[in-house]
Amino acid sequence: MAELESFGAPLAASASASASASSAPATTIPSRHALLVRVTHWITTLCFLALLVTGVEIVISHPRFYWGETGNVLTTPLFKLHIPSSRALVPSGYGYVLPDQNGWSRYLHFQSAWIVVLTGLLYVLYAFFTGHLRKNLLPTKSDRSLRAFWNAIAKNLRFRRPPAAEAWSYNLLQRLAYLFVIFVLFPLVIWTGLAMSPAFVSEFPVAVNSLGGQQSARTLHFFVSLALVLFLLVHVGMVFLAGFWSRTRAMITGRAATTPFALKKEHP
């Protein structure tokens, strides 16, 4: 029994050693993702899924899109979705009307929006003030060229499993994609969403006038949401390609499948 236990002892010993002796950080494996990044990531995931489901429910009540200030069943749409509607008023071409889900969908849509906006704000402040943005999101110095960009695209198009080193850092395309989502798509989806609020635009009319009208804002909100869904699909696809469980675990517990320094020697 004593000999068996000694097999497992080194880890436990080093763990307790690092806890009691404050000057032994070398034995601890750093977290792949900081706690704040992990928590905000999953809150954002939950909110995004809630926004997506409720957004689809709201669209179902009027699956027609317009450009300009106004639009209704008497005006010509820019395009329409060929799906059944939850309102008899809409000529959907289907012989039935879906149940109305707008009430709870709107409540949940705005609640999720509040939570994700506040979470996003916290994340962005963290990213600016801790160096997360500079270290992990902005392209590294060697990558700041068009040539590096084309190389990265060519490499990515081969759809190979990424090298193990990438379990510890984002590659150029990842960085650009994340920056685009955080600093372009999220602000755009918030802006186009607020531009549909009659009370908000009564105070800030420029928010909707600059987009060409309230119905234009609604149509743009739909397209920006589609872009975010596209990002989600590619993101999850890439996680599968890289190893779903190891990458997901790293985003939940912070532990990566490999240690950051040893891996290069083990897998040349």
Next chain:
Amino acid sequence: MNNLSRRKLIGTGLAATAGAAGLGVAARLAQKYGLVPPDHGGIFGLGETLTYASQRLLTSHSQAREFSPSQVSKPPLANEMAPLPDVFKRLQAGGFADWRLSIDGLVDRPASFSLAQLKSYPSRSHITMIQCEEGWSYIAEWIGVPLHHVLDAVGVQPHARYVVYFSIDKYWWDSIDMADAAHPQTFLAYGMNGDELPVGNGGPLRMRVPRQLGYKNVKFITHLTVTDSLKRFGKGLGSASPESGYAWYAGI
């Protein structure tokens, strides 16, 4: 327990206490300044309260966007409607000559007005958008008497906080806070696009609240009550909307 974790524990405890106290103070202040909507309970209360409180703070004196006559939607859309009650049809047959709007509650002089009396007050109009929560919208010229004008005529008492309004269809009622009730663009509308307000758009009398979505603009108004609390109306959620799952505040 070593020093580090004790310090952490005390720190966390202090932060949690400060946070809880902060939330408590915020809730008291929000209640005091009328920033808590009547449907603040339940799982969506947080989002609803944040929306209502922030929009109330931001938009207390803002004006809904107005449009030019060339932007008026032709023809205006008349939304689908539940069948009208017999009492409405009888009044309609008489050209709405016997239509009455009664006002009671926290007012000095409870009163009842005919349409002709309402029309004798200074008439105002604005060209604004009506926006349905479903996603469609239209622009029309709305003609009516500003609600604050009628409220001034009956003398609203100082502790009034909401105006509750009822349709002739008794299942349809709603309420707005005094910020919206006293707002210059909030009308008891009786006309549209230079003409009488069509029945399909809420004629002969419709509440017009342009800073909120379509469903706050209740059609066929017959009764107003001024109150300091919404608790004794229906289920106490402020209007018929939350009772069927929709938010009381519809500024978004």
